[in-house]
Amino acid sequence: MAETVMKQSASRPWTDPNAEPFIRIKNVTKRFGDFVAVDNVSLDIYKKELFCLLGGSGCGKSTLLRMMAGFEDITSGTIEIDGQDQSGVPPYQRPTNMMFQSYALFPHMTVERNIGYGLRRDGVDRAETERRVVEMIELVQLGQFAKRKPHQLSGGQRQRVALARSLIKRPKLLLLDEPLGALDKKLREETQFELMNIQEALGITFVVVTHDQEEAMTLSSRIGVMTAGEIVQVGEPHEIYEYPNSKFVAEFIGSVNMFEGRVIEDAEDHVRIHSDEMGGEIYVSHGVSCAPNQKLWYAVRPEKVRLSRIRPDSNVNVARGKVDEIAYMGNLTLYRVLLDSGKQVRLTKSNLERVDHDAIAWEEEVFVSWGDGAGVVVTS
Amino acid sequence: MSAATRTANMIERVPPLRWTAGLLARLGFSGRGLVIAVPTVWLLVFFLIPFFVVAKISLSEAVIARPPYLPLFEWGEEGQLLITLNFGNYQFLLEDALYYLAYLNSIKIALISTVFTLLIGYPMAFYIARSSESRRNILLLLVVLPFWTSFLLRVYAWIGFFKANGVINNFLMSTGIISEPLVMLQTDFAVYVGIVYSYLPFMILPLYTNLVKLDGALLEAASDLGAKPIVTFFTVVLPLSIPGIVAGSMLVLIPAIGEFVIPALLGGPDTLMIGRVLWDEFFLNRDWPVASAVAIAMLIVLVIPIMLLRNAQGATEERA
Numbered sequence: 036m037a038e039t040v041m042k043q044s045a046s047r048p049w050t051d052p053n054a055e056p057f058i059r060i061k062n063v064t065k066r067f068g069d070f071v072a073v074d075n076v077s078l079d080i081y082k083k084e085l086f087c088l089l090g091g092s093g094c095g096k097s098t099l100l101r102m103m104a105g106f107e108d109i110t111s112g113t114i115e116i117d118g119q120d121q122s123g124v125p126p127y128q129r130p131t132n133m134m135f136q137s138y139a140l141f142p143h144m145t146v147e148r149n150i151g152y153g154l155r156r157d158g159v160d161r162a163e164t165e166r167r168v169v170e171m172i173e174l175v176q177l178g179q180f181a182k183r184k185p186h187q188l189s190g191g192q193r194q195r196v197a198l199a200r201s202l203i204k205r206p207k208l209l210l211l212d213e214p215l216g217a218l219d220k221k222l223r224e225e226t227q228f229e230l231m232n233i234q235e236a237l238g239i240t241f242v243v244v245t246h247d248q249e250e251a252m253t254l255s256s257r258i259g260v261m262t263a264g265e266i267v268q269v270g271e272p273h274e275i276y277e278y279p280n281s282k283f284v285a286e287f288i289g290s291v292n293m294f295e296g297r298v299i300e301d302a303e304d305h306v307r308i309h310s311d312e313m314g315g316e317i318y319v320s321h322g323v324s325c326a327p328n329q330k331l332w333y334a335v336r337p338e339k340v341r342l343s344r345i346r347p348d349s350n351v352n353v354a355r356g357k358v359d360e361i362a363y364m365g366n367l368t369l370y371r372v373l374l375d376s377g378k379q380v381r382l383t384k385s386n387l388e389r390v391d392h393d394a395i396a397w398e399e400e401v402f403v404s405w406g407d408g409a410g411v412v413v414t415s
Numbered sequence: 416m417s418a419a420t421r422t423a424n425m426i427e428r429v430p431p432l433r434w435t436a437g438l439l440a441r442l443g444f445s446g447r448g449l450v451i452a453v454p455t456v457w458l459l460v461f462f463l464i465p466f467f468v469v470a471k472i473s474l475s476e477a478v479i480a481r482p483p484y485l486p487l488f489e490w491g492e493e494g495q496l497l498i499t500l501n502f503g504n505y506q507f508l509l510e511d512a513l514y515y516l517a518y519l520n521s522i523k524i525a526l527i528s529t530v531f532t533l534l535i536g537y538p539m540a541f542y543i544a545r546s547s548e549s550r551r552n553i554l555l556l557l558v559v560l561p562f563w564t565s566f567l568l569r570v571y572a573w574i575g576f577f578k579a580n581g582v583i584n585n586f587l588m589s590t591g592i593i594s595e596p597l598v599m600l601q602t603d604f605a606v607y608v609g610i611v612y613s614y615l616p617f618m619i620l621p622l623y624t625n626l627v628k629l630d631g632a633l634l635e636a637a638s639d640l641g642a643k644p645i646v647t648f649f650t651v652v653l654p655l656s657i658p659g660i661v662a663g664s665m666l667v668l669i670p671a672i673g674e675f676v677i678p679a680l681l682g683g684p685d686t687l688m689i690g691r692v693l694w695d696e697f698f699l700n701r702d703w704p705v706a707s708a709v710a711i712a713m714l715i716v717l718v719i720p721i722m723l724l725r726n727a728q729g730a731t732e733e734r735a
Binding site for chain 2: 104105106125126127128131132133135137139140141142143152153156157200201204
């Protein structure tokens with residue numbers, strides 16, 4: 036038992052309050068004229084983490100990444116990497132490397148020369164450079180393309196060259212700006228796992244910027260959700276998904292049904308909420324820090340909502356409605372139910388059989404319900 | 416609807432246009448052929464025909480008459496065609512050192528001027544290309560602004576700077592840096608300044624077009640991988656701007672070799688350039704055949720390196 040705890044905190048250093056962070060972002064603000072791109076962000080990232088900065092476009096995630104790489108000056112605050120303050124250190128002297136969204140491969144150089152560029156700049160001798168380039172080319176499986184120029188490669192191959200080029204100097208920190216953005220869906224999935232394997236094999240700390248929540252969920256050890264220049268929640272993927280701390284995070288990650296309500300009973304181990312939007316009472320099987328009669332929101336994910344023709348034997352967490360729309364998506368079927376209160380609820384059902392003869396159809400009167408622990412209460 | 420279809424529809428609707436189009440089509444002209452025909456005819460009339468006229472004159476013999484050369488083709492007494500080709504003019508070019516010295520000197524002056532134009536123009540083009548878009552337009556306007564004044568006037572203006580009691584000498588003497596006026600006018604130095612000044616926009620514009628396409632992320636990538644700015648320049652910017660350098664240098668080098676106005680106005684009597692020799696042959700010596708031979712020789716001197724260069728460029732593009 037003790038061993039499991041030890042192991043857990045070794046692979047999840049953020050759970051250990053004594054662990055030393057590898058990257059320390061302290062009160063960093065970036066202004067472009069009047070526009071605040073990054074607003075007083077503080078964040079600790081630990082060694083060997085694969086940290087994702089997730090957010091919509093213009094949320095400041097790329098600016099934060101570029102400040103770590105040294106391409107943007109910091110208006111105020113500090114960034115420390117491995118105990119070294121990076122203020123005023125130009126990009127070419129930082130222990131970081133970056134993989135650019137556009138890949139930024141040098142069009143006049145072959146794959147080999149592109150990958151070896153960083154080593155040549157550091158004056159690594161020829162034999163050593165050659166050896167490491169070959170090693171890298173093996174790692175990203177580009178053996179037969181070594182002599183080609185970037186424009187003779189496919190998107191996926193270019194992405195690998197960019198990755199190899201940014202890894203060859205064995206940086207302390209690798210920054211990846213939308214690394215999979217330009218790839219098609221299938222290739223993206225494959226590459227995601229490859230990226231994770233490479234990260235694990237080399238033990239380099241990765242910071243990835245992405246707007247794709249699915250990508251963030253699969254890749255990362257932790258996610259930092261950003262909006263309007265601020266980090267609103269940091270946590271492991273399941274924490275972000277199951278325990279969002281705000282309406283914004285709940286709605287940004289995955290899809291969710293949100294019911295506005297008021298606290299009518301606030302006990303140590305449970306809370307009762309009355310929601311007009313749902314047209315009934317919601318029972319939450321854990322305590323929530325809130326005041327009586329406080330306005331709050333209850334968020335429940337579509338896959339956690341049940342659908343039935345017969346009213347479940349409960350008078351909480353149940354609402355009546357009519358099937359408004361059905362979308363068959365292969366693995367799942369998505370239902371949209373219009374509650375009596377006028378609120379629309381989305382829910383999904385796994386398609387366990389190929390044909391369901393007793394399937395619920397359009398316009399049928401149905402009940403939606405969920406368990407005591409299915410949803411989460413958010414107060415803002 | 417594309418512009419082409421719209422044009423086609425318009426032609427269909429207007430009867431005179433429709434008839435003309437029908438007639439041309441029956442005669443075997445396509446729209447594309449007609450579009451290309453205009454510049455082709457232009458080049459034929461104003462370039463190829465004059466070229467053959469000059470080539471013809473260069474092979475004839477000079478006489479004091481009007482025109483000052485003997486005809487190339489004559490009808491003999493028995494109605495046969497007599498062709499008298501006189502290669503003496505070309506031979507003369509080789510025999511008299513004046514001509515090949517003038518060629519060599521022209522090439523030397525043009526080459527050195529091109530190098531200086533490149534050294535001055537490159538940073539300017541780079542700066543303009545890296546400026547913000549609104550600023551870029553203003554700077555480009557400033558680059559082409561001199562064209563609004565006559566070329567001749569601009570070269571004349573330099574006389575005012577260079578002459579013994581000109582702007583530069585007056586300034587240097589009034590500040591006490593020199594006590595005697597410097598001799599600048601009628602020297603090779605003045606010719607270099609004149610050429611570099613006049614041809615600078617022709618270097619900046621193609622370089623700018625090339626450099627503005629340079630992806631800023633490449634510079635960041637180089638910096639990220641450990642290249643100091645100067646190293647980034649030599650390993651990334653410079654190699655990628657070679658097409659711009661070649662285009663700009665050609666635009667400066669070629670007209671500079673044949674330049675006449677600048678050496679005539681700013682150069683001294685010993686500034687030997689082929690453009691001046693040509694002018695002297697035509698208008699002072701009135702030896703049209705030799706002058707034509709000089710012109711043809713100059714053309715060959717210019718055309719061969721361009722063709723070699725184009726071939727080399729084509730080969731690198733194919734490899735790339």
